[in-house]
Amino acid sequence: MRHLSRCQALQTAPQSADETTLEQEEVMIRRRAPDGVPQQPCGAMTFKIPQTDENKPRNILEEIVWWKAQELVRMKEKQPLTRLSMLIKSAPPSRDFIGALREAKERIGKPGLIAEVKKASPSRGVIQPDFDPVKIAKAYEAGGAACLSVLTDAKYFQGSFEYLAQIRAAGVATPLLCKEFIVEAYQLFKARASGADAVLLIAAVLPNADLAYLIKAANKCGLQVLVEVHTVAELERVLKLDMESSQVMLGINNRDLQTFKVDIENNRRIMESSAGQQVKERGFLMAGESGIFTPEHVAFVQSTGCGAILVGESLVKEGDPEAAVKRLLSLA
Ligand SMILES: O=C(O)c1ccccc1NCC(=O)[C@H](O)[C@H](O)COP(=O)(O)O
Numbered sequence: 001m002r003h004l005s006r007c008q009a010l011q012t013a014p015q016s017a018d019e020t021t022l023e024q025e026e027v028m029i030r031r032r033a034p035d036g037v038p039q040q041p042c043g044a045m046t047f048k049i050p051q052t053d054e055n056k057p058r059n060i061l062e063e064i065v066w067w068k069a070q071e072l073v074r075m076k077e078k079q080p081l082t083r084l085s086m087l088i089k090s091a092p093p094s095r096d097f098i099g100a101l102r103e104a105k106e107r108i109g110k111p112g113l114i115a116e117v118k119k120a121s122p123s124r125g126v127i128q129p130d131f132d133p134v135k136i137a138k139a140y141e142a143g144g145a146a147c148l149s150v151l152t153d154a155k156y157f158q159g160s161f162e163y164l165a166q167i168r169a170a171g172v173a174t175p176l177l178c179k180e181f182i183v184e185a186y187q188l189f190k191a192r193a194s195g196a197d198a199v200l201l202i203a204a205v206l207p208n209a210d211l212a213y214l215i216k217a218a219n220k221c222g223l224q225v226l227v228e229v230h231t232v233a234e235l236e237r238v239l240k241l242d243m244e245s246s247q248v249m250l251g252i253n254n255r256d257l258q259t260f261k262v263d264i265e266n267n268r269r270i271m272e273s274s275a276g277q278q279v280k281e282r283g284f285l286m287a288g289e290s291g292i293f294t295p296e297h298v299a300f301v302q303s304t305g306c307g308a309i310l311v312g313e314s315l316v317k318e319g320d321p322e323a324a325v326k327r328l329l330s331l332a
Contacts, residue, residue, distance in 0.1 A: 143325025
């Protein structure tokens with residue numbers, strides 16, 4: 001059974017049926033339960049759909065993405081797109097996320113750091129019980145982070161779009177990445193209205209047609225984009241997109257989002273592939289993400305050709321996140 005997402009339906013460039021089928025096959029994550037959600041309220045009645053194994057999520061990423069479809073219905077009821085779009089019109093200008101990373105790399109001779117404001121995760125549970133997002137963000141900034149990443153997913157990461165807004169309102173000047181599982185343009189508007197300067201798009205979730213559409217839509221909203229891959233095949237696919245005139249950087253997630261396994265060697269494998277070579281030739285900034293705990297890890301990721309790093313757990317679990325940033329970047 002084939003499921004076309006709404007973004008594909010809205011996509012501007014027409015695509016042949018063959019191309020669309022190919023893109024669908026390349027993305028292992030199913031965007032919705034094939035037989036529908038277990039139960040659906042409809043007025044006074046509730047439709048229950050018998051559950052088969054085929055209708056259960058195959059991994060955590062699928063579970064999160066299926067949840068997003070339900071979450072988005074409620075979000076749109078609470079705050080319609082028209083309201084968000086009005087908020088964006090009066091929002092302050094966004095900041096140059098990719099530029100800040102490049103500038104930091106030039107200045108300190110180390111990868112530009114995206115420090116993640118992350119309370120919990122599906123793989124680690126609660127990482128920082130004493131969680132004050134604004135305090136952590138300010139400490140990261142004082143320590144020398146070039147940019148921040150803020151988890152906004154509530155159910156699996158105990159994050160919030162409110163944290164983005166609070167961090168921005170508190171006067172933190174470093175550009176902010178909205179770390180969300182984006183499947184629809186509505187979430188871009190929500191991110192921008194909450195104070196984000198950039199958004200994450202995950203290639204394991206989004207076929208190229210959706211990536212192309214969402215990159216265009218994000219840039220139009222004033223948001224830069226970090227497109228994340230986990231495998232050489234995903235990077236090869238993403239590189240087929242015409243991204244030269246877009247505000248885009250790339251990232252290699254060393255965490256397999258389907259199994260939670262973290263392997264920093266993944267960074268080398270991908271950067272040494274011919275797709276990795278192409279990244280360098282085309283001049284895209286690449287971030288190494290996940291499982292970065294020590295200055296040696298930073299040096300390793302840099303040696304593969306990455307100009308940026310995204311780090312969560314190893315910084316957020318420290319009592320003094322400012323000192324943790326300085327230690328990681330050997331700035332202390
Ligand atoms: O972190 C998880 O358990 C996780 C599970 C499912 C989807 C995404 C997940 N994490 C997102 C990330 O990749 C990390 O937050 C980010 O790269 C920082 O990683 P780390 O430094 O290892 O906290």
